[in-house]
Amino acid sequence: MIVIIADRVDSRGSDDFIAAVVQSLNSQLGGHLLLPADRTAGDEIQLLVDGGQTAVDALLLLTRSGRWSVGLGVGDARQPLGASIRESTGEAFAAARSAVERAKKKGTRFAVGAVPRHPLAPDLEALADLLLVIRGRRSEQGWEVRDLVARGLTQAEAASRIGITPQSASKRARAADLRTEDAAIGPLSRLVGTLDATVSTPVIDTRPVRMPRAMANEQDS
Numbered sequence: 177m178i179v180i181i182a183d184r185v186d187s188r189g190s191d192d193f194i195a196a197v198v199q200s201l202n203s204q205l206g207g208h209l210l211l212p213a214d215r216t217a218g219d220e221i222q223l224l225v226d227g228g229q230t231a232v233d234a235l236l237l238l239t240r241s242g243r244w245s246v247g248l249g250v251g252d253a254r255q256p257l258g259a260s261i262r263e264s265t266g267e268a269f270a271a272a273r274s275a276v277e278r279a280k281k282k283g284t285r286f287a288v289g290a291v292p293r294h295p296l297a298p299d300l301e302a303l304a305d306l307l308l309v310i311r312g313r314r315s316e317q318g319w320e321v322r323d324l325v326a327r328g329l330t331q332a333e334a335a336s337r338i339g340i341t342p343q344s345a346s347k348r349a350r351a352a353d354l355r356t357e358d359a360a361i362g363p364l365s366r367l368v369g370t371l372d373a374t375v376s377t378p379v380i381d382t383r384p385v386r387m388p389r390a391m392a393n394e395q396d397s
Contacts, residue, residue, distance in 0.1 A: 177210075177224065177253035178231045178372050179272040182244040184219035185285070193243075194219060201237065205230055211261040222261045222272075224253070228369030232361055239286060239308055247276025250371050251291035267291035268376070284308040288371075296371045303367065307360045310353045318352025321345055325354065 184194065194215055201213040201223065208230040213223045221244075225231045231248060238244045249272025258264040271289035279287040286308055288301040314322070324334035335345035349355070 177251065177266065177268040177376050178227070178368065179249045179253070179268040180223040180225065180231065180234050180238075181247045181249070181269075181272040181276045182221045182223075182238045183247075183276050183280070185243050185245060187219045194221065197221060197238075201234065204237065205234060208233075211257060211264060214261050216262055222269075224257070224261055224264065224268075228365035228367065228372065231368045232365045235286065235304065236311070236361075239284070240311065242285070242312070245276055245279040245285040247272045247274070247279050247287050247289060248368070249273070249275050249289045249291070250294075250297070250368070250375055252377055284312070290371060290375050292375060294371060294375050296367060296374065300364070300367045300371060303360070304364060307357060307364065310356060314352045315348075317348050318354075321348045322352060322354055322357075325349075 208226045210224040251267035253266035271291045275287040275289035288297045290297040332342045335342045
């Protein structure tokens with residue numbers, strides 16, 4: 177299982193900001209979340225995602241603003257999952273918790289944890305850091321081109337929308353390292369997926385199911 181925990185950098189802002197981020201995550205990633213993203217404690221958001229691609233998508237959404245420390249944890253999760261992410265537990269959650277605490281001390285504000293430990297985790301973190309550094313240096317003009325291209329426009333169409341020449345759009349794209357980002361997302365996603373497949377074995381909850389009182393009465397009659 178892959179768990180992401182994000183903790184807000186500045187806790188003095190409005191609660192409406194956190195609610196908006198949760199809503200955005202569920203809107204953009206909802207079909208690929210095993211449980212809906214939710215605010216769990218204080219200024220914290222947790223997600224349980226279905227694979228490497230969704231994990232990287234969530235990472236890029238959360239880290240763009242610079243307002244979140246993000247921990248990605250991989251490991252077991254107790255089965256069956258709870259009705260909400262608040263009610264779900266397992267080693268993946270513990271790994272994400274450890275990772276987000278470590279992320280708070282890093283420039284990229286991102287860290288990876290795995291239970292049990294695995295050499296792919298630091299490799300993944302190092303490669304993700306490189307991408308986050310590139311994105312962190314991107315200008316507003318570079319993001320303008322990035323966002324339009326991400327919506328399916330060509331660079332020429334983006335240039336027309338912005339009101340600049342295609343040559344200027346191409347120059348912005350190069351300065352923003354858009355090709356580098358696009359080339360990195362696939363490998364990063366596969367690394368997360370490989371780490372998940374390597375270390376995650378669902379833990380089955382073997383505790384007896386408590387029978388609802390009404391059903392118990394029917395059984396006794």
